[in-house]
Amino acid sequence: MKISMSKMNFNESLKKLEEKYKIYAPKLFPYAGRFSDTDLVRYAEVSTIEEMVFDKKSDFSPKEILLPQSETMFYFTEKEYKEPDVEEKGTLVFLKSCDLHSVKRFDEIYLKNKFSDIYYSQRRDKIKFVIVGCKTGFDSCFCVSMGTNIPEDYHMGINIREDEVELEILDEGLKANFQGQDKEFEIDKVAMNKIELNVPEEINLEDVINLDLWREYDKRCVACGKCNFVCPTCTCTTTQDIFYSENENTGERRRVWASCHVDGFTDMAGGHEFRKKHGDRMRFKTMHKIGDFKKRFGYHMCTGCGRCDDACPEYISFSNCIKKLTAVLGGEDE
Amino acid sequence: MNNIYMPSPYKILDIQQVTNIEWLFKVEFDRADEINYGQFIQISIPKVGEAPISVTEFNAEEGWIEFLIRKVGKVTDVLFDLKAGDTLFLRGPYGNGFPFDEKYKDKHLVIVAGGSGCGPVRSMINAVHKKFKSVKKMELILGFKDTNCIIFKDEITSWQEENNLVLTVDKMCEGDSCDLGVNEGLVTQHVDKLDLSNIDDLEVVIVGPPMMMKFAAIEFEKHGVPEDKIWLSFERKMSCAVGKCGHCKIDETYVCLEGPVFNYTKGKKLLD
Numbered sequence: 001m002k003i004s005m006s007k008m009n010f011n012e013s014l015k016k017l018e019e020k021y022k023i024y025a026p027k028l029f030p031y032a033g034r035f036s037d038t039d040l041v042r043y044a045e046v047s048t049i050e051e052m053v054f055d056k057k058s059d060f061s062p063k064e065i066l067l068p069q070s071e072t073m074f075y076f077t078e079k080e081y082k083e084p085d086v087e088e089k090g091t092l093v094f095l096k097s098c099d100l101h102s103v104k105r106f107d108e109i110y111l112k113n114k115f116s117d118i119y120y121s122q123r124r125d126k127i128k129f130v131i132v133g134c135k136t137g138f139d140s141c142f143c144v145s146m147g148t149n150i151p152e153d154y155h156m157g158i159n160i161r162e163d164e165v166e167l168e169i170l171d172e173g174l175k176a177n178f179q180g181q182d183k184e185f186e187i188d189k190v191a192m193n194k195i196e197l198n199v200p201e202e203i204n205l206e207d208v209i210n211l212d213l214w215r216e217y218d219k220r221c222v223a224c225g226k227c228n229f230v231c232p233t234c235t236c237t238t239t240q241d242i243f244y245s246e247n248e249n250t251g252e253r254r255r256v257w258a259s260c261h262v263d264g265f266t267d268m269a270g271g272h273e274f275r276k277k278h279g280d281r282m283r284f285k286t287m288h289k290i291g292d293f294k295k296r297f298g299y300h301m302c303t304g305c306g307r308c309d310d311a312c313p314e315y316i317s318f319s320n321c322i323k324k325l326t327a328v329l330g331g332e333d334e
Numbered sequence: 335m336n337n338i339y340m341p342s343p344y345k346i347l348d349i350q351q352v353t354n355i356e357w358l359f360k361v362e363f364d365r366a367d368e369i370n371y372g373q374f375i376q377i378s379i380p381k382v383g384e385a386p387i388s389v390t391e392f393n394a395e396e397g398w399i400e401f402l403i404r405k406v407g408k409v410t411d412v413l414f415d416l417k418a419g420d421t422l423f424l425r426g427p428y429g430n431g432f433p434f435d436e437k438y439k440d441k442h443l444v445i446v447a448g449g450s451g452c453g454p455v456r457s458m459i460n461a462v463h464k465k466f467k468s469v470k471k472m473e474l475i476l477g478f479k480d481t482n483c484i485i486f487k488d489e490i491t492s493w494q495e496e497n498n499l500v501l502t503v504d505k506m507c508e509g510d511s512c513d514l515g516v517n518e519g520l521v522t523q524h525v526d527k528l529d530l531s532n533i534d535d536l537e538v539v540i541v542g543p544p545m546m547m548k549f550a551a552i553e554f555e556k557h558g559v560p561e562d563k564i565w566l567s568f569e570r571k572m573s574c575a576v577g578k579c580g581h582c583k584i585d586e587t588y589v590c591l592e593g594p595v596f597n598y599t600k601g602k603k604l605l606d
């Protein structure tokens with residue numbers, strides 16, 4: 001079903017949907033950005049289309065809806081483990097094509113990879129995805145090179161126009177919520193990015209582990225982990241137990257985002273640490289994004305969203321790193 | 335859907351001090367029939383955390399499991415404050431253990447273990463020794479830092495009776511006397527004491543600190559043992575043990591899922 005409707009009517013529909021769904025979209029938080037006087041765009045609950053920000057790239061990805069930065073796995077009472085209550089409402093997430101592709105990568109790890117994760121799957125089952133058309137991307141994007149510019153498996157797609165919204169509704173459950181005029185159109189897609197990469201199809205660890213190019217990052221990378229936290233496909237976590245100060249017999253087990261760039265990610269008892277040099281951590285991340293994930297699951301992990309470049313305080317560019325690697329491995333780039 | 339992170343409570347049956355920093359915990363366990371040699375369990379202490387610990391011995395009929403635990407940090411510190419009768423929380427068993435039935439059965443099995451590396455291989459050695467499992471022949475090299483660090487002395491004595499067993503310490507301490515017939519030197523220096531006459535029949539298991547495993551594997555290669563007859567057990571930082579948290583990943587391999595036991599053909603490619 002393809003229709004168009006006014007923004008006012010669209011907002012009315014959202015209002016009704018709010019009874020059953022929590023609605024998430026990128027939202028502007030003034031003066032909360034990376035540098036002073038800059039804004040931050042991150043996913044949060046919204047009620048109207050005017051609150052949604054799609055003309056700027058969201059600094060954080062929608063992954064925090066699927067895997068919160070910190071979540072309680074268990075509450076501990078005297079001698080028992082108790083799971084938290086599950087949210088009753090459904091979730092409606094407005095996102096761009098590249099970010100929906102990242103959900104496929106999350107599913108690969110949290111629903112498959114031998115075991116299925118109940119916290120993730122309970123949230124995942126309740127989510128419906130609304131693709132928001134994207135025509136040009138931003139300076140650091142390379143979705144076309146990663147093949148994530150074409151949306152797949154969405155419940156609804158919209159183009160946000162000057163004074164109307166075009167809707168392609170695929171999900172039966174959502175159809176009744178939107179009334180408008182029939183209209184023929186296509187969801188906007190990025191056809192070309194400023195950055196074009198020729199990512200090698202297969203990279204073997206033994207061919208890259210000793211390359212000199214990683215050494216550039218030994219000093220440049222300060223191991224802050226920002227690139228991992230903003231990445232829509234970084235899925236790593238660590239569990240942490242705490243006890244409550246008011247009653248030491250009670251507490252909880254949480255899991256929080258973890259970063260392979262940050263100290264401690266591989267520390268073992270006895271003080272042994274793998275990948276001490278920051279350049280080796282850059283290599284580990286790079287190989288996961290464009291090498292070993294594909295070896296295991298059949299496609300590249302990186303979606304080309306470019307957020308890691310935008311977030312790095314040292315101006316390290318991941319797409320540049322891919323270019324250098326490709327050049328060394330005898331590809332066509334550079 | 336079941337929660338893979340939910341541990342179950344089990345009672346500690348017995349705790350024995352093996353060395354100053356290593357204790358043996360015997361714990362009630364109703365799923366010991368699911369365990370394979372070399373697998374591990376997540377030990378969970380509410381409000382403290384979790385730690386992966388190898389199953390060092392188990393008995394399905396009597397319903398118990400044993401852990402050899404070294405006191406090094408948060409979780410293990412708390413374990414050392416517990417006593418028989420206290421409750422532990424466990425989940426698992428996890429990982430791929432030693433492929434005994436597929437690969438070692440009726441072969442000439444050589445096991446080289448260093449220090450607490452004896453933990454993961456102990457149940458397999460006992461199974462062969464007690465004839466629950468059949469091999470053509472079993473030979474052992476067990477290495478420790480010094481004589482004070484030697485663990486499972488009683489069992490070593492009984493293994494020695496029927497198997498070629500080379501016991502070695504890195505350094506003899508002054509006034510050392512040990513009635514087990516201790517040699518001096520690294521495990522790699524004693525490979526010559528093994529019967530390597532029929533390499534076709536051989537399977538070699540090496541478990542210990544990373545450097546020890548690396549050099550022992552190279553030593554066996556030098557003696558003409560093909561890579562695919564060598565087996566290692568890896569240790570990596572783990573948080574989830576179920577392929578989610580990413581801490582244990584090396585290249586495309588999750589040590590918690592595909593390991594900790596690897597054939598050397600694979601293990602030597604797990605670079606870090």
Ligand SMILES: Cc1cc2nc3c(=O)[nH]c(=O)nc-3n(C[C@H](O)[C@H](O)[C@H](O)COP(=O)(O)OP(=O)(O)OC[C@H]3O[C@@H](n4cnc5c(N)ncnc54)[C@H](O)[C@@H]3O)c2cc1C
Pocket residue numbers: 267268269270271272374383384385386387388389401402403404405406407408409410411450453454568569570571572594
């Ligand atoms: C497959 C597998 C099997 C294992 N089997 C066994 C086993 O059979 N027996 C066994 O004992 N262990 C085993 N381990 C290791 C065991 O999991 C770790 O020792 C354990 O996780 C430590 O947990 P913890 O909470 O006590 O330590 P943590 O609090 O997590 O401490 C470990 C970290 O803190 C640091 N640290 C701890 N104490 C100190 C200190 N005093 N000074 C400075 N730094 C410190 C360490 O360097 C390390 O980085 C195994 C590990 C794996 C992966």
Ligand code: SF4
Pocket residue numbers: 227230231232233234289301302303304305306307308309318
């Ligand atoms: S690695 Fe960088 S470009 Fe690729 S998905 Fe992650 S944040 Fe986006």
Ligand code: SF4
Pocket residue numbers: 220221222223224225226227228261311312313314315316
């Ligand atoms: S954001 Fe930049 S400096 Fe920080 S860990 Fe990533 S690459 Fe290193």
Ligand code: FES
Pocket residue numbers: 571572573574575576577578579580581582583588589590591
């Ligand atoms: S321990 Fe979490 S992925 Fe292996």
